[in-house]
Amino acid sequence: MDYRKKKRLTYFTIGLIFLFSGIEYAVILPTIWKYLQTLEAAPYFLGLALSAFSLSGLLSGPLFGHLSDKTRTTKKIILFANCFEIIGNFMYFMGFSKWLLLASRLVAGVGTGAGSAIFGFLSRSTAPEDRASVFAAAMACRQAGLLIGPAFNLFLRLCDFKIGPFVVNKFTAPGLFMCLMWILLQLAVVFMYWDLPPQEKGGPAKGVGSGAREDVEGETRRGRGPSLPGQPEEESQEEEEEETDESKPLMTSNEEEVIVLLAAQFITLFNQTALETMVTPLTQKYFDFGELENSVMYCVCGVEVIAGFLFVHWLSRRAKERVVLAVGLAICNISSVWCLIFLANPIGDFPYQLTEFIIGVFLQVLGLPFVAVAQVSLFSKVTSEKTQGFSQGVRRSVGGLATILGPLWAGGLTENMYIMLGVIMALLLLLTIMMGFSYDRLVHPAATEHAEDNSDEHE
Numbered sequence: 470m471d472y473r474k475k476k477r478l479t480y481f482t483i484g485l486i487f488l489f490s491g492i493e494y495a496v497i498l499p500t501i502w503k504y505l506q507t508l509e510a511a512p513y514f515l516g517l518a519l520s521a522f523s524l525s526g527l528l529s530g531p532l533f534g535h536l537s538d539k540t541r542t543t544k545k546i547i548l549f550a551n552c553f554e555i556i557g558n559f560m561y562f563m564g565f566s567k568w569l570l571l572a573s574r575l576v577a578g579v580g581t582g583a584g585s586a587i588f589g590f591l592s593r594s595t596a597p598e599d600r601a602s603v604f605a606a607a608m609a610c611r612q613a614g615l616l617i618g619p620a621f622n623l624f625l626r627l628c629d630f631k632i633g634p635f636v637v638n639k640f641t642a643p644g645l646f647m648c649l650m651w652i653l654l655q656l657a658v659v660f661m662y663w664d665l666p667p668q669e670k671g672g673p674a675k676g677v678g679s680g681a682r683e684d685v686e687g688e689t690r691r692g693r694g695p696s697l698p699g700q701p702e703e704e705s706q707e708e709e710e711e712e713t714d715e716s717k718p719l720m721t722s723n724e725e726e727v728i729v730l731l732a733a734q735f736i737t738l739f740n741q742t743a744l745e746t747m748v749t750p751l752t753q754k755y756f757d758f759g760e761l762e763n764s765v766m767y768c769v770c771g772v773e774v775i776a777g778f779l780f781v782h783w784l785s786r787r788a789k790e791r792v793v794l795a796v797g798l799a800i801c802n803i804s805s806v807w808c809l810i811f812l813a814n815p816i817g818d819f820p821y822q823l824t825e826f827i828i829g830v831f832l833q834v835l836g837l838p839f840v841a842v843a844q845v846s847l848f849s850k851v852t853s854e855k856t857q858g859f860s861q862g863v864r865r866s867v868g869g870l871a872t873i874l875g876p877l878w879a880g881g882l883t884e885n886m887y888i889m890l891g892v893i894m895a896l897l898l899l900l901t902i903m904m905g906f907s908y909d910r911l912v913h914p915a916a917t918e919h920a921e922d923n924s925d926e927h928e
Contacts, residue, residue, distance in 0.1 A: 479665060500622070509567070520876050530584065538855065588849070590665075592861065601786075605781050726851050737840045746876040
């Protein structure tokens, strides 16, 4: 099989991984609240169950990322991580007690750590100028899963039968369904995933799999670009650059842009998960939504997010990531103000309240693709290429911490919406100020270095 076909199948499999993670989220989130109620769980258990999934991912992400950096392979890591997804979802299906359900989300969350290795792989195997669009495509696959997931819920909610001692109903069926889906994905990874060689330094920006890169596949596996006859100075310079890059730590005292991007990861995910935790009780309280209505709502949000990622995919080729990030933060700030004014204490009759709610959700979802893609792409550029797996693991762990604290924060303040939404708005304002001070530094360091080199040559 030629290299190009391997590349296409590998990227297709990566898309499936993100697609299935989105489907899992979408089929479980609309029903987990009532599932816990059938198990006589206290309200705070909703926050615990959602946070448990993120906690294990927080711990496993840097570990899997570090392993991928050391071994330069991701296939075995993905296969191993998916085993936790299979076991965790089967435990969710069993559903004998609230504690087993909590443990099931803890086990399944370990599997999400493979995302660090995948993002590290994508960072190493794509040109910097193509990275934002590649990340946008991967994230769009997850959002496609969020869109498709509610459609599966439409028939999963009709399940009402037994398999031996296990009851299959609208609450346990999502666990069994996702267990089977992850088993199928294991087969896809085995037969359609290859550990492609990394992007060589100084190579032409044609994207992974270009003819030039295929010719130097053996050398790129050793982390070096092609040796060019008659150009010893360039070869020596590349080796020096690689040594510098390899010794470059994840964060240094003057790399404020790394701190800003980690803050963006934390604050946006904290706010997102807090609002998601709030939405289900809020729709039940004011609009009497059940699992069907919630599934339709998540389906509509999925359409909006996918459209947003497709737009960002197009925009990232025409605008700098920091511009995309600024646009996203502006939308998120407008959304937080709207939610604080209109959702903290909805006024008016049912149609008026529903309109306020729809506008608030629309604005919140609209800003996510801009911030998500921009901060991931920028983070891959301001951290060492040699440790992308670990760096992405740290970034995802920061996000995991946010998805732990977000539901816990919102779960305890469902009756104090002004405090909850006020903190969300304050965090976004803080992030906007931080970005404003660091805006000039949010660029690929190589661009600055090349500009300085060119200036020195002219002098």
